Amino acid sequence: MIEGISIYEILTLTSILFFIGVYGFITRKNLISILISVELILNASVVNFVVINKYLYPDVLQGVYFSLFIIAVAAAETALAISIIINLYRQISSVEVKDIETMKY
Amino acid sequence: MNIDSFLLMRHEILLLAIVLLLIVAEIFINQNKKGSIVHLAIFLFGIHTIVGFFAIDESSLFGGMFRTNGLIHFFKNILNIGVLVLLLQSADWLQEKIVQHNRGTEFFILMFSSLLGMYFMISSGDFLMFYLGLELSTLPVAALAAFETTKRISSESGIKLILSAALASGVSLFGISLLYATTGSIYFNDIIEVITSTNLSILGLVLFFAGLAFKISLVPFHFWTADVYEGAPISIASYLSVISKGAAVFILMILLFTVLKPLMHIWENMVYIIAIATMFIGNLFALRQQNMKRFLAFSSIAQAGFILLGIIEGNQLGVTTVVYFVLIYVFSNLAAFGVVQAISLQTGKENMNDYEGLYRTNPKLSLVMMLALFSLAGIPPVAGFFGKFFLFTAAASKGYYLLVFLAVVNVTISLYYYLLVIRAMFLRQSDHAIPFFKNKLYMRLGLIITVLGILILGLYSPLYDYIFELSSNFN
Numbered sequence: 132m133i134e135g136i137s138i139y140e141i142l143t144l145t146s147i148l149f150f151i152g153v154y155g156f157i158t159r160k161n162l163i164s165i166l167i168s169v170e171l172i173l174n175a176s177v178v179n180f181v182v183i184n185k186y187l188y189p190d191v192l193q194g195v196y197f198s199l200f201i202i203a204v205a206a207a208e209t210a211l212a213i214s215i216i217i218n219l220y221r222q223i224s225s226v227e228v229k230d231i232e233t234m235k236y
Numbered sequence: 237m238n239i240d241s242f243l244l245m246r247h248e249i250l251l252l253a254i255v256l257l258l259i260v261a262e263i264f265i266n267q268n269k270k271g272s273i274v275h276l277a278i279f280l281f282g283i284h285t286i287v288g289f290f291a292i293d294e295s296s297l298f299g300g301m302f303r304t305n306g307l308i309h310f311f312k313n314i315l316n317i318g319v320l321v322l323l324l325q326s327a328d329w330l331q332e333k334i335v336q337h338n339r340g341t342e343f344f345i346l347m348f349s350s351l352l353g354m355y356f357m358i359s360s361g362d363f364l365m366f367y368l369g370l371e372l373s374t375l376p377v378a379a380l381a382a383f384e385t386t387k388r389i390s391s392e393s394g395i396k397l398i399l400s401a402a403l404a405s406g407v408s409l410f411g412i413s414l415l416y417a418t419t420g421s422i423y424f425n426d427i428i429e430v431i432t433s434t435n436l437s438i439l440g441l442v443l444f445f446a447g448l449a450f451k452i453s454l455v456p457f458h459f460w461t462a463d464v465y466e467g468a469p470i471s472i473a474s475y476l477s478v479i480s481k482g483a484a485v486f487i488l489m490i491l492l493f494t495v496l497k498p499l500m501h502i503w504e505n506m507v508y509i510i511a512i513a514t515m516f517i518g519n520l521f522a523l524r525q526q527n528m529k530r531f532l533a534f535s536s537i538a539q540a541g542f543i544l545l546g547i548i549e550g551n552q553l554g555v556t557t558v559v560y561f562v563l564i565y566v567f568s569n570l571a572a573f574g575v576v577q578a579i580s581l582q583t584g585k586e587n588m589n590d591y592e593g594l595y596r597t598n599p600k601l602s603l604v605m606m607l608a609l610f611s612l613a614g615i616p617p618v619a620g621f622f623g624k625f626f627l628f629t630a631a632a633s634k635g636y637y638l639l640v641f642l643a644v645v646n647v648t649i650s651l652y653y654y655l656l657v658i659r660a661m662f663l664r665q666s667d668h669a670i671p672f673f674k675n676k677l678y679m680r681l682g683l684i685i686t687v688l689g690i691l692i693l694g695l696y697s698p699l700y701d702y703i704f705e706l707s708s709n710f711n
Binding site: 149152153156162165166169172173175176179180183187188191193194196197200201204207208211212215216218219222223231233234235 | 363364367368371375378379382385388389391392393394395396398399402403405406407409410412413414416417420421422462463466467
């Protein structure tokens, strides 16, 4: 609980964070930036879980331990995505989206 | 906690044991005998499949995080059979292309981990277990899609799959956090009691649904499907379209019918619109495909649209028809992918034109393909007809006559493009038809099982009654 800040401000922040992530995922032209956008989305939900737990249901810690699991899984996801990107970079020397469109429609 | 309660997780424990055993075997098997790992893995998984058929009690573990009952047990067996057939069909590909680079074990470990994730996902009792299962089932598949590391399109399909899946799970998680905000719990049993239809919970439902719709490739979220299927190795495309989709459909259905039942008046409309869009777009895009893998990808999108007709019913009938349809769909789609894989392995050809005159050179293979496509299209003597028929009955019993009408229109469209392939195989003649070849034992076994499944499931009706009985707690 933070003094003087209600749950509304924090939930507004996480919602904005979420939609920045979705916007970035759609508009970015670089695979690494797309990955960063996905991380933003995941972190928005992590903050959401912690805040909701702390402000609304403080007696059971379900949200907090959920957020711990999300962080761990997000790390695994990023590692896998990065490794695939590196493998792709070895073949085409590029991480731009426009270079990975040999398959279309 | 005693040994009896652990036996409720028999599927999971056995599969985990197989994964560990394969790691040990990788160390101890002699370098020039690496091919035997394929036989070992298929043998172990065959035993696992058989053991899975023994009955299991209805119960829950870990304070309700893990639960199991007759229907879940039955569905795990469907997944097992599907993966076994898939392994049989891809054994030759593994022997020729993968094992010589010393990567056979990785393939099995990744595939079995993904299956383990699906087990946990479909028997999850709270959103945490569900999320972990979802991720465990998705991440290894992305690694498998990028498995042919020397091929550019394989890496492309891998990156497309992992980024789409990460976005989907992120959106889904945000939805879950909103559901948690309205109900104060992540346990399904607690949520059922308190959930009401407020604006926040509806937003949570929509985001959560969007995340799972990515996995099933329903229409606004289907863009990754065709690309990933085309680039990935064929056995992985087949895995994605059969096993992964089947498990996701099952858990989505369970959650909509139990946890999110109080919001049914909302998700009914959502499912209605998405079903129409999915059927039309899947079918219309399938019309213009030349590559067989892309063709089957769009056909599997359209099939997902048909499955939604069963989900919209929302009761016991809906569960029965969906599970029955998925069972038939597993066999039909595996047969189609199996034939594509056999031909691709022998000749490297994957286009529809290459299939011209196939009946004259390889009559048995083209008969298998014909049965599979008839079953996917829903032509009476084979199983697919009954699957579709029951789905339509389920939707009609709720009074969605317009939806059923549109679905029938779509069946007609789909019949056209399935018959295109059949015409190429049977009626067209070609100077460079694929020459005759003989399949190895494993591939033949895999195709025979699927053909038997297609034929027997259509004629053996007690199975439908059995599933109906299993799903009696959905009322």
